[in-house]
Amino acid sequence: PVRTGDGLSDSEREDDKEGKTIYMVSDGTGWTAEHSVSAALGQFDHCLVDHGCSVCTHLFSGVDDIERLIEVVRQAAKENALLVYTLADPSMADAARKACQLWGVPCTDVLGPITEAISSHLGVSPSGLPRGAGGRILLSEDYFQRIEAIEFTIKQDDGALPQNLRKADIVLTGVSRTGKTPLSIYLAQKGYKVANVPIVMGVELPKALFEIDPHKVFGLTIDPVVLQTIRKSRAKTLGIAEQDLHNYAQMGYVKKELEHAGKIFAQNPSWPVIEVTSKAIEETAAVILRLYSDRKQKRSLPSISKRY
Amino acid sequence: PVRTGDGLSDSEREDDKEGKTIYMVSDGTGWTAEHSVSAALGQFDHCLVDHGCSVCTHLFSGVDDIERLIEVVRQAAKENALLVYTLADPSMADAARKACQLWGVPCTDVLGPITEAISSHLGVSPSGLPRGAGGRILLSEDYFQRIEAIEFTIKQDDGALPQNLRKADIVLTGVSRTGKTPLSIYLAQKGYKVANVPIVMGVELPKALFEIDPHKVFGLTIDPVVLQTIRKSRAKTLGIAEQDLHNYAQMGYVKKELEHAGKIFAQNPSWPVIEVTSKAIEETAAVILRLYSDRKQKRSLPSISKRY
Numbered sequence: 047p048v049r050t051g052d053g054l055s056d057s058e059r060e061d062d063k064e065g066k067t068i069y070m071v072s073d074g075t076g077w078t079a080e081h082s083v084s085a086a087l088g089q090f091d092h093c094l095v096d097h098g099c100s101v102c103t104h105l106f107s108g109v110d111d112i113e114r115l116i117e118v119v120r121q122a123a124k125e126n127a128l129l130v131y132t133l134a135d136p137s138m139a140d141a142a143r144k145a146c147q148l149w150g151v152p153c154t155d156v157l158g159p160i161t162e163a164i165s166s167h168l169g170v171s172p173s174g175l176p177r178g179a180g181g182r183i184l185l186s187e188d189y190f191q192r193i194e195a196i197e198f199t200i201k202q203d204d205g206a207l208p209q210n211l212r213k214a215d216i217v218l219t220g221v222s223r224t225g226k227t228p229l230s231i232y233l234a235q236k237g238y239k240v241a242n243v244p245i246v247m248g249v250e251l252p253k254a255l256f257e258i259d260p261h262k263v264f265g266l267t268i269d270p271v272v273l274q275t276i277r278k279s280r281a282k283t284l285g286i287a288e289q290d291l292h293n294y295a296q297m298g299y300v301k302k303e304l305e306h307a308g309k310i311f312a313q314n315p316s317w318p319v320i321e322v323t324s325k326a327i328e329e330t331a332a333v334i335l336r337l338y339s340d341r342k343q344k345r346s347l348p349s350i351s352k353r354y
Numbered sequence: 355p356v357r358t359g360d361g362l363s364d365s366e367r368e369d370d371k372e373g374k375t376i377y378m379v380s381d382g383t384g385w386t387a388e389h390s391v392s393a394a395l396g397q398f399d400h401c402l403v404d405h406g407c408s409v410c411t412h413l414f415s416g417v418d419d420i421e422r423l424i425e426v427v428r429q430a431a432k433e434n435a436l437l438v439y440t441l442a443d444p445s446m447a448d449a450a451r452k453a454c455q456l457w458g459v460p461c462t463d464v465l466g467p468i469t470e471a472i473s474s475h476l477g478v479s480p481s482g483l484p485r486g487a488g489g490r491i492l493l494s495e496d497y498f499q500r501i502e503a504i505e506f507t508i509k510q511d512d513g514a515l516p517q518n519l520r521k522a523d524i525v526l527t528g529v530s531r532t533g534k535t536p537l538s539i540y541l542a543q544k545g546y547k548v549a550n551v552p553i554v555m556g557v558e559l560p561k562a563l564f565e566i567d568p569h570k571v572f573g574l575t576i577d578p579v580v581l582q583t584i585r586k587s588r589a590k591t592l593g594i595a596e597q598d599l600h601n602y603a604q605m606g607y608v609k610k611e612l613e614h615a616g617k618i619f620a621q622n623p624s625w626p627v628i629e630v631t632s633k634a635i636e637e638t639a640a641v642i643l644r645l646y647s648d649r650k651q652k653r654s655l656p657s658i659s660k661r662y
């Protein structure tokens with residue numbers, strides 16, 4: 047039920063008064079606060095969907111001086127907003143808490159509790175420096191790996207250069223509009239080189255797909271009715287007229303093509319097949335990475351591990 | 355200082371005993387817990403960099419039954435780990451807390467506090483249902499917008515089809531290796547259609563760049579020494595030998611090309627120029643979106659607003 051806005055027009059701002067407002071404030075990008083708020087809002091889907099409790103969020107990033115912080119809190123007070131903050135400098139976090147108390151703004155500190163827990167776990171004090179303040183330069187191995195993964199994945203999109211399937215960490219395959227591209231990009235951002243191979247009836251699959259390590263291949267499948275809806279919308283975006291659609295979004299064809307994919311999957315039983323119908327991109331990504339690390343680790347509790 | 359691992363080998367697992375361990379558990383994808391932990395770990399950069407306090411994280415996603423949850427907590431106890439969890443079902447969150455108490459595992463609830471704060475703000479009880487349990491189907495307007503933005507951005511990459519600059523929400527320009535591609539992709543995931551136009555000495559820029567709304571164009575610049583390092587690494591990846599590098603990574607050329615870009619930026623004073631040298635991709639993205647919404651809203655406190 048999310049609608050992304052680039053700021054609200056005046057008429058939309060009026061509507062605010064009907065819904066509740068959440069302010070998010072960070073001395074950094076604000077993405078951490080946004081991510082947590084959006085996960086928590088998932089717990090209110092039952093009333094968000096029917097607008098029983100419509101919510102408007104405002105994200106203030108780069109708030110690294112006390113004056114701007116106070117201005118944001120004052121504005122939150124005016125709009126009866128909830129304030130969610132991530133402020134690395136303890137004096138800023140303190141100021142936020144106190145200003146909220148003063149003006150009766152309910153507030154939640156997203157960074158403090160977890161930083162404290164980590165601090166006592168490590169036996170090390172937090173720096174209190176906001177992101178970027180350390181002046182660190184980002185040419186780590188990890189930085190280059192991520193960039194390389196993104197560039198690889200973009201170039202590989204839609205089955206280009208089958209000889210490169212060998213170089214991919216993960217290979218996705220499925221019929222058109224099962225979400226291979228956005229999923230590939232999502233995984234690439236996490237540092238994995240992803241290639242994807244479309245399954246199209248009457249088009250032979252690249253031989254390389256059957257020659258590479260089958261443990262890195264994942265099949266995607268989807269409910270035919272949902273797929274048809276997506277394809278119709280796709281056709282509209284592309285400006286294809288209804289009568290010119292031929293097979294692409296016809297139910298008979300959609301079903302046959304999914305069956306065709308199903309047969310290929312059955313012939314390659316070591317490819318896990320993931321049903322994407324009611325999954326968000328990040329959910330499918332989580333399932334794939336869970337299976338991926340499971341296959342690599344062969345432990346009873348597969349996990350994605352990172353070293354910092 | 356992050357190294358992404360696909361599970362650890364046995365010899366790496368040995369090293370664990372030298373550093374501290376953080377377990378992350380979610381009934382969903384685990385990305386929220388991971389994002390919070392990684393932001394909080396930023397507060398310990400001062401000792402992570404020199405490995406004074408090395409940390410290994412393990413992410414357990416899709417933990418939606420009590421048996422697996424208890425197994426993870428038990429394992430955390432064995433490894434003396436800190437446990438960070440996001441569990442929507444209150445009885446699961448309770449079980450995590452109690453099991454941690456029983457086995458002396460320090461733990462932090464990342465979802466509970468913010469969900470409670472939102473609950474009292476909205477005056478609505480949380481569903482207690484993990485992500486995906488609602489069986490919702492994701493064909494929202496927002497879903498299609500995000501997919502379209504990603505596909506647009508991939509197709510536009512690297513200055514392809516200048517006539518499409520008009521259709522972009524955001525246009526990035528800068529010399530090679532200022533990070534236009536990964537930044538474009540990051541913004542696309544947030545729902546913005548991004549085009550990027552490389553600045554190369556001796557190559558004319560597309561006319562369209564100067565004809566579109568200048569308020570959506572952003573210049574990227576970078577320190578020449580850092581750029582040279584990135585280009586050298588790039589050249590290695592591409593397998594270009596040192597002597598064949600010609601100009602690309604030569605300091606004299608790098609400086610001249612940055613000056614050339616600087617002149618173009620000076621001639622287009624309404625394009626903000628962003629220094630990316632010590633910024634992570636998501637930091638540059640935050641700066642751009644802050645300026646972008648500032649230009650759209652013309653309010654004293656620019657914010658990125660969303661409606662749920």
Ligand SMILES: Nc1ncnc2c1ncn2[C@@H]1O[C@H](COP(=O)(O)O)[C@@H](O)[C@H]1O
Nearest residue numbers: 072074075076077078132134176177396
């Ligand atoms: N690498 C980092 N170093 C220091 N602090 C960080 C780092 N990453 C995130 N933070 C802090 O964590 C909070 C959330 O970051 P952000 O998601 O950028 O809003 C902010 O208070 C940041 O200052």
Ligand SMILES: Nc1ncnc2c1ncn2[C@@H]1O[C@H](COP(=O)(O)O)[C@@H](O)[C@H]1O
Nearest residue numbers: 085088380382383384386440442484485
């Ligand atoms: N759309 C959603 N609906 C319900 N719960 C959600 C939603 N998104 C995230 N959550 C919950 O928020 C926590 C973090 O989600 P995740 O980032 O997927 O681990 C988990 O407990 C999820 O169950």
Ligand SMILES: [Mg+2]
Nearest residue numbers: 072076078079
């Ligand atoms: Mg934040």
Ligand SMILES: [Mg+2]
Nearest residue numbers: 380384386387
């Ligand atoms: Mg989580």
